[in-house]
Amino acid sequence: MVKHSNTDDPWALKVLAAVAALGPKRHYDPVITSELVKKDLVSLIGASQKLEEKLELTHSEARHDRRNIIGAIRGYSEMLLEDSDALPSAVRTHLLQILAAAKNEPAPEPHSPTKSTALLPSEEPGVILAVDDLPENRELVSRLLQRTGHTVISAESGEEALELLDTMGVDVVLLDLVMPGIGGAEVLKRLKDDERLRATPVVMISGQQDMDQIVGCIEAGADDYLLKPFNPVLLQARISAGIERKRWHDREERYREQLERREQFIRATFGRYLSDDIVDEILERPEGLELGGDLREVTIMMSDIRGFTTLVEHLPPQQVVTLLNRYLGRMTEIILEFGGTIDEFLGDAVLAVFGAPRRNDDDPDRAVRCALVMQEAMADINAANSADGLPEVEMAIALNTGSVVAGNIGSERRSKYGFVGHAMNVTSRIEDVADPGEILISHTTFEKLAGEYQFGNSRALSVKGIEAELRVHAVLGRD
Amino acid sequence: MTTKESRPLLLVEDNEVNREMLQRRLQRAGYSLDCAADGQEALDKMRELLPALVLLDINLPVKDGWTVAKEASSDATIQDIPIIALTAHAMASDREQALAAGCQDYATKPIDFPELLIKIERLLNS
Numbered sequence: 015m016v017k018h019s020n021t022d023d024p025w026a027l028k029v030l031a032a033v034a035a036l037g038p039k040r041h042y043d044p045v046i047t048s049e050l051v052k053k054d055l056v057s058l059i060g061a062s063q064k065l066e067e068k069l070e071l072t073h074s075e076a077r078h079d080r081r082n083i084i085g086a087i088r089g090y091s092e093m094l095l096e097d098s099d100a101l102p103s104a105v106r107t108h109l110l111q112i113l114a115a116a117k118n119e120p121a122p123e124p125h126s127p128t129k130s131t132a133l134l135p136s137e138e139p140g141v142i143l144a145v146d147d148l149p150e151n152r153e154l155v156s157r158l159l160q161r162t163g164h165t166v167i168s169a170e171s172g173e174e175a176l177e178l179l180d181t182m183g184v185d186v187v188l189l190d191l192v193m194p195g196i197g198g199a200e201v202l203k204r205l206k207d208d209e210r211l212r213a214t215p216v217v218m219i220s221g222q223q224d225m226d227q228i229v230g231c232i233e234a235g236a237d238d239y240l241l242k243p244f245n246p247v248l249l250q251a252r253i254s255a256g257i258e259r260k261r262w263h264d265r266e267e268r269y270r271e272q273l274e275r276r277e278q279f280i281r282a283t284f285g286r287y288l289s290d291d292i293v294d295e296i297l298e299r300p301e302g303l304e305l306g307g308d309l310r311e312v313t314i315m316m317s318d319i320r321g322f323t324t325l326v327e328h329l330p331p332q333q334v335v336t337l338l339n340r341y342l343g344r345m346t347e348i349i350l351e352f353g354g355t356i357d358e359f360l361g362d363a364v365l366a367v368f369g370a371p372r373r374n375d376d377d378p379d380r381a382v383r384c385a386l387v388m389q390e391a392m393a394d395i396n397a398a399n400s401a402d403g404l405p406e407v408e409m410a411i412a413l414n415t416g417s418v419v420a421g422n423i424g425s426e427r428r429s430k431y432g433f434v435g436h437a438m439n440v441t442s443r444i445e446d447v448a449d450p451g452e453i454l455i456s457h458t459t460f461e462k463l464a465g466e467y468q469f470g471n472s473r474a475l476s477v478k479g480i481e482a483e484l485r486v487h488a489v490l491g492r493d
Numbered sequence: 494m495t496t497k498e499s500r501p502l503l504l505v506e507d508n509e510v511n512r513e514m515l516q517r518r519l520q521r522a523g524y525s526l527d528c529a530a531d532g533q534e535a536l537d538k539m540r541e542l543l544p545a546l547v548l549l550d551i552n553l554p555v556k557d558g559w560t561v562a563k564e565a566s567s568d569a570t571i572q573d574i575p576i577i578a579l580t581a582h583a584m585a586s587d588r589e590q591a592l593a594a595g596c597q598d599y600a601t602k603p604i605d606f607p608e609l610l611i612k613i614e615r616l617l618n619s
Contacts, residue, residue, distance in 0.1 A: 057513065057517065060510070064509075064510050065510075078552060078581065079508055081581065081602065082508035082510065082602065083510045085514075085602050086511040086515075088603050089511075089514040089515065089518055089604065089606060090514055092606060093514075093517070093518050116603075117603070225607060
């Protein structure tokens with residue numbers, strides 16, 4: 015037993031106490047089979063006796079000697095632990111404690127910064143899974159980490175660790191490398207293979223002799239490692255770093271999910287009215303969500319089924335819906351195909367624009383080509399209608415080009431990307447006079463066309479609010 | 494006896510307990526080893542045995558490690574023997590001093606044994 019209390023060398027005292035805890039030789043000697051291990055243990059005890067002899071010498075040379083002897087005790091315990099198979103587990107535990115004592119000089123007592131940081135409650139306590147087959151190691155880790163406010167769950171095998179990981183939210187895994195059954199390296203591999211667990215930081219724990227395997231584990235995705243016996247300060251530091259990494263990852267994940275939800279929302283909201291590439295464009299621009307009002311030139315398309323209101327009165331509601339969906343479905347496809355933006359459906363009427371939110375030089379041409387394809391598609395729609403016993407229908411389309419205000423229009427509660435302006439009214443007026451099966455375009459649109467088309471008679475309309483007559487042209491087809 | 498590997502290492506350390514421990518560990522790691530307990534004995538044994546490498550404690554009686562290293566580097570018969578200085582403090586000045594004195598490497602006490610083995614192997618194989 016250590017009798018010296020008047021020394022100023024707390025480190026030596028700590029080491030001596032740890033060695034003394036081994037107890038009398040008769041307790042462990044009979045259960046050790048290896049002669050070399052016995053001899054090393056004797057050397058270790060011998061070294062501690064030398065250390066004790068030098069304890070009361072105060073000159074600096076004696077202090078230097080004590081440091082050397084502590085180094086020797088550390089060396090013997092390290093060496094003995096390398097043969098840990100030959101050691102009873104109680105001796106092994108004592109040796110781990112001796113090694114810990116010999117390795118770490120205690121911090122000077124009053125207000126040591128190292129000590130105070132080590133024992134302060136962690137700023138971000140987390141859930142730590144400690145995996146070790148030795149109960150004393152699990153207990154040590156739990157005690158150290160709980161002291162700083164962490165929640166520690168422990169597992170005594172790789173199997174148990176994997177089970178716990180599956181069901182518990184764990185911030186950091188402290189993973190012993192060498193365990194019977196599923197070893198640390200395998201647990202690490204399975205964790206990294208699992209998409210949900212991959213981001214959980216892993217700190218490997220091992221003895222010096224397994225350095226090669228530790229390197230392998232770091233390569234396989236372990237975040238850090240600790241050598242046994244751990245320095246408590248280092249353990250806390252690694253755990254804190256791990257928790258911080260995990261928190262960053264979680265935040266990033268949440269942010270990414272938020273973005274994804276937003277994107278899904280935008281696609282769902284706009285995807286029905288805008289072609290995919292325009293949705294992409296809106297999403298890619300950071301200001302995409304704020305489709306603020308701006309004045310722009312667009313080609314407006316209005317179409318409707320002639321005589322639809324009368325038709326509806328004679329059909330059962332289910333058939334009306336079938337008819338409408340078939341017609342609007344096909345028209346939507348075509349309009350989106352030509353890069354038009356569908357502003358709204360009003361019963362059988364479709365309002366679409368070409369040139370917003372994205373302007374192209376050929377907006378009027380695309381609108382006209384789109385209208386022609388829409389009219390052609392009516393044959394198929396009517397064939398399908400006939401097959402279902404539904405009446406055939408005819409559509410009229412009006413096109414006009416002019417400036418409109420485009421933007422999110424409405425109230426805070428309900429708004430949509432829409433268009434307002436005189437050009438809209440003009441289009442509506444043209445639509446009113448268009449014949450069934452006809453495509454009627456304003457003179458403004460007519461003048462902006464670059465492609466060659468066949469036109470029918472042009473005629474003049476008078477429109478409320480416009481002094482001059484409005485000239486319109488019927489498009490018959492492409493040249 | 495021409496290859497380096499067949500020649501012993503020389504461990505120079507005055508602290509008996511530490512010397513025995515290091516001797517035991519190095520032998521266990523597969524090295525043959527001779528020991529010296531002071532600076533003069535170290536130089537004598539270097540000349541006599543031509544060790545493959547010297548592990549030289551710096552704080553030595555009779556002649557300290559720096560003196561041993563300097564004398565060895567000016568003696569043509571032993572100046573090529575690599576020396577790893579074992580210093581007590583992890584101070585940058587120790588490192589400078591060790592290299593200036595003609596040591597090829599240094600290790601601070603308490604010795605990190607695996608690291609020491611790496612340093613020994615590196616010098617033996619260079």
